[in-house]
Amino acid sequence: MAKDLAQLRTEIDAADRELLALLNRRAALANEVGELKRAEGSTVFRPEREAEVIHNLQEANRGPLKAGNVATIWREIMSACRALEAPQRVAYLGPAGTFSEQAAVQFFGSSIEHIPCVSFDEVFHSASSGNADYGVVPVENSTEGVVTRSLDLLLTSPLHIVGELSLLVRHHLLRQSPSLDGIEAVLAHPQALAQCQGWLGKHLPNAERRAVSSNAEGARLAAGNPAWAAIASERAGSEFGLHLAAQAIQDDAFNRTRFAVVCLPQTLEAPQASGKDCVSLVISVPNRPGAVHDLLVPLKHHGVSMTRFESRPARSGQWEYYFYIDIEGHPSQPHVAAALADLRSLCAFYKLLGTYPVGE
């Protein structure tokens, strides 16, 4: 005879108790690992080990849980275990509810110490001064291109990139009321205003576009003024008790933002090869004909793929540029190391920004 609801729930309760005991056993082991690491002064966060744990469990999984569920659940379990070893302080562009916060939680799990900052400059400063262990910053959007301030800060900062992730960014129009009537101003970060300009032109052509320091800050301000609307995430809407007056208003339905996870080299060394890695560099070449073309020769010669090539003005007034390059692979692979060495010999300026596993 099939079990009834009460019986099934009793069994779920019993399974939960077993799970709780096992999770606490795991947490106690992580505590011991934390003591070892403290004694030797080594890093708590070990992304390669976490990737290995998830990979092994996905291989062992016989269902009915899906592989993606296994990854999500264990990311959170390890986030909680890591926090027992030592709280990981993560800086991002705040306030609560920004996509940067969402990216930080997606990468580190939710058991982190949140350090919301007012600007990208403050995120970099926080992570380089030791106020935060890590920073999470957007570097590129699929509609609007590079986030120029983040690239400029990477050039001069002592931080290196240790990870990346990409988020599907859905922007909503949020305000005190659910209608579009009587909106005088739309507040958002300039990137979000740009990503929704088609929709704004069509539906709110006469509303003023007002740039603010973050989308969540726009939401906070819109919560205090019935004539203002904000462009922000659903999360920001619930944070400030706003209605979704219009949903998914970004001009590109598949609008994605790529985030970089940065820290001081002494906080976390460059991750070891994961099998699917990327090297980010910033370089400049002498201002002479063919110099940029020459850069590509060592990559072709050693069979290394370039996945990104961006330029930023060097601000010398001489029409000189810095080139931000991503290549596939890891410097522990001989053909990648050889390509990097040849590239370096051609450059007037060369800075390795980081080596890290390619994000999802």
Ligand SMILES: O=C(O)C(=O)C[C@]1(C(=O)O)C=C[C@@H](O)C=C1
């Ligand atoms: O294996 C370790 O080094 C641990 O600290 C344990 C653990 C885990 O919970 O499995 C926690 C944090 C690290 O980022 C990696 C793994």
